[in-house]
Amino acid sequence: MAGLDDLRRAAGVEFDFAPGAQVPLSSVSSGKTGVSHAIASVAYRDVAPKDICEANDAASFKPGKFSLLEPNLGEAFTRAVEVRMLADDRKPLIQSFGAEPQMVVEHALAAKRIRKQRDTRLTAIMLVFGLLFLPGVLIWLGLFQLRRTIAGAQDKRAGAFGMALLVLLCGLIVFLVLQLPVTGVLQIYVLAMLPAPILGWFLARQISERTAANLRAHWSDLLGGGGAGARIPEAVPQNPNDADAERLRLGLAKLAAEQGSNLVHYAGPKGILGMGVRWASWQLAEELRPKNPGREIDPFRSWDVARAMYDQLRMLERGPLHTGGFSAPSITHWVVRHVREDASAVSRPEGPNAEGYSFSNLEVQRICNEQQFGSGDxxxxxxxxxxxxxxxxxxxxxxxxxxxxxxxIEVTAHALGPIHDFFRKGPDTRTKEIRNPLRPWKKQKQPLPLVDAKEVVRLAARAPLTWFPARLDAFGGTLALPEPFGLRHTWATKPWNHRFMVDDALRAATPVLRVAHAAALRVLDEHGVDIAPFESRSQALSGQVQTAEPKHADRYNM
Known part of the structure; x- marks a missing residue:
């Protein structure tokens, strides 16, 4: 259990197994559920895995050895999220401001659980019909693999020729089976070898259809603003020796602890990862001169000014008038670390001054007072x-x-826009047009099954291998997520195409700027500094943020 002890220390949790633990449900955090549900809906989708590259072309799908075992998007996304966010040796994550990563991971695990229940039943069917009639199953799987290979041909003539060849091959196999020189029980087995897998396919189709409807219902509910919390009973230890459940539980605790880290990374033109690009900057820089000639300035440090700003900014949501005003902001002392624009990974706080995934308060104060020039955070x-x-x-x-x-005193503004429209796409209704039997001059739409024949075969072929996920990754393929990875900023778009979002970003700047300047001037005045030059510059900056000069409306150099 030494590995679990290391996980507990990394996650900052001290609790152990307690009997009577309840099945955990997804947390609900006001103001973040919309984006979290939209991203979580990907875990329930049954489209092609390459579709997610539409939201970010840095994501990629690496095909496996057999296209018949290729996962759909929900399966690939669930596996990628589980490995990237819950593995013991995973790389650091970028904080997901505006979303709840734990909620997304919990829904991914819930989708995995639904599929696991389906795959357990499909595995039982494969054991019965696959082992007893193994030659017939291998023949059918080979034909479906050949069909998928032919269907991928870019030349339509080559594809049509291949399909004709496939039909011919099916007929030849049936002819050879009928001509085998066997009698008695063996003859009955040979005759049942090809049709028996069809019965197994029929049973597998019923199971797959019910599961597909269940997954699509979750997909629709999440995008519709509803949806029940994700149930993940496998994260609840059943006894003190349930190492797998304990590891999963601690993995979720690590995720929550890392989300609360006070270290962020500045990636050059990409801005602060998780917060977006910098779109404006205001600087107040004046000479420190004593207010009273003949007296020295009372000593103070940068932290004294920053702490006064912090205290005053906590009052932002209050105002003299009863209006909607500001929503409650999150005010944090951040440690910012530089990384390259093309960096593929970031670092965590390290050393004796690190507490879990954050720097200690004393270290934050030291950085504020001492590391203002040259290298370092x-x-x-x-x-x-x-x-x-x-x-x-x-x-x-x-x-x-x-x-x-x-x-x-420098104030910079950062904005992270909405997630890509791909995450708002709901499940499509699968239909085909047919002629009305009573009125043949009219056409009508007929609903199609959610799972077609080749999809049933794919699910049945993958089911036994789901017990060996690493092997299934090699055979079917994997989804690579963009790095450095964070569930929110990875899929963000620019906010400048939405008029009201732009207005909100612009309006937030002036009050924050004025409160920060007022708090700083108060500290300077208390320590005997001549604040006249600072007041003059502060008023000039206040005028700049509300200037009426003609500009290119609705266009931003981003």
């Missing part, structure tokens, strides 16, 4: 608004530096 005070049910994340980052006699 930097301190920023962040004010974050999660708006539009998580579709828009507006973050104002404030940094205070003192170099020689100059104090600089």
């Amino acid at each position: 930097r301190h920023y005070l962040g004010v974050q608004f999660v708006l539009w049910d998580g579709e828009l994340v507006v973050t104002m980052m404030i940094t205070v530096t003192v170099l020689h006699h100059t104090l600089r």
Whole structure:
């Protein structure tokens, strides 16, 4: 159990197995469920795995050895999320501001559980009909694999010729089976060898159809704003020695702990990963001079100014008038670390000053006071608004530096836009047009089964291998997620195409800027600094953010 102890320390959890534990349900966090449900719906989808590349072309699907064993998008996404976010040796994740990554992972596990129940029944069917009539099953699987290979031909003439060849091959196999020189019980077995798998296919189709309807119902419910919480009883230890459940439970705890980390990464033109690109910056930089001639300035540090700003910014949601006003912001002292624009991984806090996935308060204060020039991490005070049910994340980052006699207060604005429209696509209704038997001059739509013949064969062929996921990945293929990976920023688009989202981002800047400046001026005045130059510059900046100069409306250099 040494590995589990390491997981507990990494996750920052101390609790052990307790009898009577309940089945965990997805957490519900106001303002973030819309985006979380949209991303979680991918785990229930039955479309091609390459479709997700529409949302981000950095995602890719690596085909396996056999196209017959290729997963659909829901299966591939579930497997990729589980490996990337719950594995013991996984790389660090980017925080998902505006979404709940634990909710997405829980739905992925719930979708896996639904499919596992289906695959258990399909495996039983494959054991009965596959082992007893193995030669016939191998013949049918070979024909379906050949059919999928032919269907992938780009030349239509080659494809038509291949289909004709396939029909001819089927007839030849039947002829050879009938001509085998066998009698008695063996003859009955040979005659049943080909039709018996068809009976197994019929049973498998009923199971697959019910599961497909269940998965699509979850898909629709999540996009419709409803949907029950994901049930993952396999994450509840049944006894103190249930290592698999304990590992899964701690993996979810690690995910929640990492989401609360106070370390973020600045990737150059990509902006702060998870917060979006920087679209504006305002700087106040003036000389520190004593208010009273002949007296020195009372000593203070950058942290004193940052802490005063923090206290004052907590009052942003209050105002003199009874209006809608600001929603409650999240105010955090961030440690910002630089990474390359094309970096494939990020780092976690390390060293004696790290507490789990975050830096200690003393280390944050030290970085704020001492690391203002040259290499190393930097301190920023962040004010974050999660708006539009998580579709828009507006973050104002404030940094205070003192170099020689100059104090600089810089306020930068970052915006993370809505997720790609791909995640809002619901399940399509599968129909075909037929002529009305009573009125042949009219056509009508007839619903088709959710699972067709080749899909039943694919599911039945994959079912026994789902007990060996690593082997199934090699045979069927895997989905590679974009790196550095975070469930929210990976699929984000630009917010500048939505008029009201742009307005919200622009309106948040002025109050934050003024509150930060007012708090800083109060600290400077208390420590004997001449604040006249700072006040003049602050008023000039306030005028800049509300300027009426003619500009290119609705166009931003992003």
